[in-house]
Amino acid sequence: MRNILTALCVVMAGTAFAQQAADAIAPEAAGTGDFQSLSADVTAALKAKAAGKSVQADNWMVVAANPHAVKAGADVLAAGGTAADALVAVQTMLGLVEPQSSGLGGGAFLVWYDAASGALTTFDGRETAPLAATPRLFQDANGEPLKFFDAVVGGRSVGVPGTPALLAEVHARYGNQDWAQLLAPAMKLAEDGFPVSPRLAQLVADDAERLASSKITAAYFMPGGFPVAAGQTLVNLPYALTLKKLSAEGAGAFYAGDLAKTIVATVQGAEANPGVLSEVDLAIFRVKERPAVCASFRAHDVCGMGPPSSGAIALGQMLGMLDGYDLSAGPEDVNVRRLIGDASRLAFADRGRYVADSDFVPVPVAGMLDSDYLADRAKLLAGDDALPEVTPGVPEFDHALNWADDEAIELPSTSHISIVDAAGNVASMTTTIENGFGSRLMVGGFLLNNELTDFSFRSQKDGVPIANRVEPGKRPRSSMSPTIVMKDGAPVYVAGSPGGSRIIGYTAQAIIAMIDWGMEPQTAAALPHAVNRFGTYDLEAGTRVEGLADALGAIGYETNARALTSGLHLIAIDDRLRGGADPRREGIALGE
Template sequence: MPVRPHALVIPFLLAGLSGCTHPDGPPNQTPPSQTPPAPEASSGYTPKPGWATERFAVAAANPLATEAGYQILKAGGSALDAAVAVQMVLTLVEPQSSGIGGGAFLLHWDGETVSALDGRETAPAAANENLFIKADGKPMEFQEAVVGGRSVGVPGTVKMLEQAHRQYGRLPWRELLQPAIRLAEEGFEISPRLHGLLKADPSLRGNPPAAAFYYQPDGSPWPVGHRLRNPALGAVLKNIADNGSDAFYRGANAQALVRQVTEHHNAGAMTLSDLEVYKPRQRDPLCNLWQKRYQVCGFPPPSSGHITQMQILGILDQLSPLPALDQGVPSAEFLHRYTEAARLAYADRAKYLADPDFVPVPGRTWNSMLAPKYLKQRAELIGPRSMGTAKPGDPGEMPIAFASQPTQPEYGTSHISIVDANGNALAMTTTIEQAFGSRLLNDGGTGLPGGYLLNNELTDFAFEPRDAQGRPVANRVEPNKRPRSSMSPTLVFDASGEQLLASVGSPGGAAIIHFTAKTLLGMYGWGLDAQRAIELPNFGSFNGPTVLEAERFPPATVEALKARGHEVNETEMTSGLQAIQRTGSGWFGGADPRREGVVMGD
């Protein structure tokens, strides 16, 4: 249900913990993790100025999508109206990251209450925990599982946005889809980023409709600036505009979607019934006091983003004061503390966080994992040298002894932040999972060129459902279950919860948590504006090596971490952060220089 942020008194506030028992023995140790691969390849670094506005602002991952949201706001639309327009355009112009073939988490503020709408994909009713286990009993390789129908979850974005529009929309639904329909029919110029990702992708050419649409006859992608028309997507969106979500979940589109999933050689088990019965969920957002000054609101499970992010920030608070930046970048002392806190938080994430409709909650409340006493216990495990790999803690009584999920790849998303002229705001993170999803391009049954890509969201479930002792992994595949996510749409308020201060979020797979936490630290720990906070170099740990954005940290910092026992991995960390923060005269928006996003507003 919607809640006022200040009404959730869970600010690292719980004074005590429930009994911490594990009936089946001690906690399972998380296996050593490797650094996850970058969710999407890098496409360069383009400095951006940041954008000041007075009345409203929209930040999205592609200028055409931002423009669509801006025009809706100019026409008197709400933040939610603008988000619908942005998402539909992103389906067209940023097909690798999100779209109507995937899912989304929406965090919405109407000036009084925060609402959390869950449009996450679900496993088909016929799926089971051995979905990714081969005949020899071993799990599939990740890419083997991704490509084809096996990985496709029941999409949730369209139905969730329709439900949200009923609650928070001002303009007619049909009007919100017109920018995307117009661009699909008239075409858009392929951007450098889309061109580069099409060129690098090893699997999309294997899908004949996608190969014919995105590539030239010689197999090379259409060049930068090529005007790409998508008549199939235009027709699908027209039908949705006229007939609502039924046009997606029933009829020709649904039949074409199920046919693609079930007739692929790597087939899935989705049925027309799975699509017809899909329902978005309205969940209770989590709002936590941070630094005794800010209420930070985010999504509960099946997203792991908010809990893991706030565990890290809460543990850092136990180790205060926050070390200052060193020559404009995070210092070795800060990075040591942060990555040790991250190891502890990701160990808990691997064991406890999954769809709450299927797994028990530690201590009967997710906030047992954010209680001050528990975070203090975890912080006391941080010493002068790196622990390397952390074990999960005991945040509260559990009726089942779960195994920790081994590390596996998690991939891409897109993020939208919007504030409208009436004080409504949202943070929405949206996804089809890996770049280009399952590599299945669905024409919606239109028979026309183009269409939209289907997600590979089921690979966010654990491939190995149980450990060697037979203990289940909380995030294993089960019928109608929603896979665990790292998406972290975040709204920040003052301590009272009365005044919105910021909307923040990012794509980035498992690193979304780090990217968003970094931006919060930049804005509210180091006093930077949104653009400068986004530009800070990225860093983190997934309960394995310390990961630093390549060529962004001084050699002395790297050596200082190694001297503390850290295994340091310098690599690309391609965030796609968007942030809008309140200023004395209005709003200031930032967009990640690592991607193509921009901010617009008046």
């Protein structure tokens, strides 16, 4: 089977890199049995992904992490709905069938291109810290940081969810379909039940001990004391009731009334690790519209989400530093990997010191993306060996830059949605509950986030404050990188991925693959990963890139072979729409 997929990729891509894409295809994605009963177009999309082929369309396209969710969004677009309408249907379905990654209990960032006006903007639905939170929220009595999962599991880690408010805001501004109608597909499937996917079953089994910390969560994911099995039908009546309430009363019903009271009671009543979330915290949450942050790369404008996300800044810094270097030798060339890896390390050094919620901390966004500053940083890449040491730069800024380096831990989970509608509107949304299964607390059929553990557990080092420390009402720094790439004022690529702080590297590689290496979206999504954030080069185990270990070691890198489970969902926009879904996960691209 692998030889067949390899041959198909070579014929399709016509590049020397297609073999690498075939190597990355996961066994679970190669089969179509789990979802082919949904419809003929879903079956065709699954087969195209398994063969390494991009899906093509003329009018609209949606790419997301589960065929049930993609089908829900596709039905909306086929009925004349906008990308904003489709986002509502896709996200509410993902919260049911991929609950470990995102949902109503989490937050999201959206980059939006409005075809009518030609304007690009972003919406911040990131969770906020409760008003009762202090900088010592994740420290013990001696001021030392808690262990990560001691902080995660329970109520202490739960921030105010932003996803319901974000969906409602964008739907009100850009949607044309009835709100209740968009929630109906997920509501019906929650009532009827859905077959547990192999991926969800495996993740539940792997996390069984932590899921057992909450009786409600354990009862849902481990009925009878055993983890749900692949193919088992899972019914979620509480989620159906939550959606019914939101259908009738709007998203405001999430932030006030009985549901809000239940959320607060669950967080504050969590055994052994209660949190400080209050009804006031929910009532005052607001989505924030922010200007897109853009950087230049190969005559394109790569645009995304600014603070509190570090995504667009770090991605822009990487690509800005690489803009003056020739990467055409491709992903198997050790010097290309050196350039990309050290550009990433330099960007992460700046990220760790300067980036946090800009409503609380002045962030030198313009200085960090200034062309002269990046040109100076790029000079550090001119050698032949790995940089022996990487430190933050000093970007131009009119505020103090005396910050200590961050120590936040950001583990991979999350989900990404890319949509282009028939009118040309574009949505790139990355959505999350942070760690897999979030806080492990369940309310109303959905999981609550553990987003507050994206803050630094330490508030200062040697008396110097850390920008990403916990503060009341503050939004934790993120690496989510929903991206729209523009050229001559029009969108040409839509990109994004889950994966913790490796999201930045995954997204950067996909953009380089499509622009510099001429790859189709599906080939770019399947390309093996090599990511370097802090000095050690992570190489995707079991792929051709693992063979670069000796060459990278010879120029000074430590290497580590490991699973690098991205979830890239890509769309290329030119005469036609071409979409690709990461073979490491269950998603597909659908279009018409």
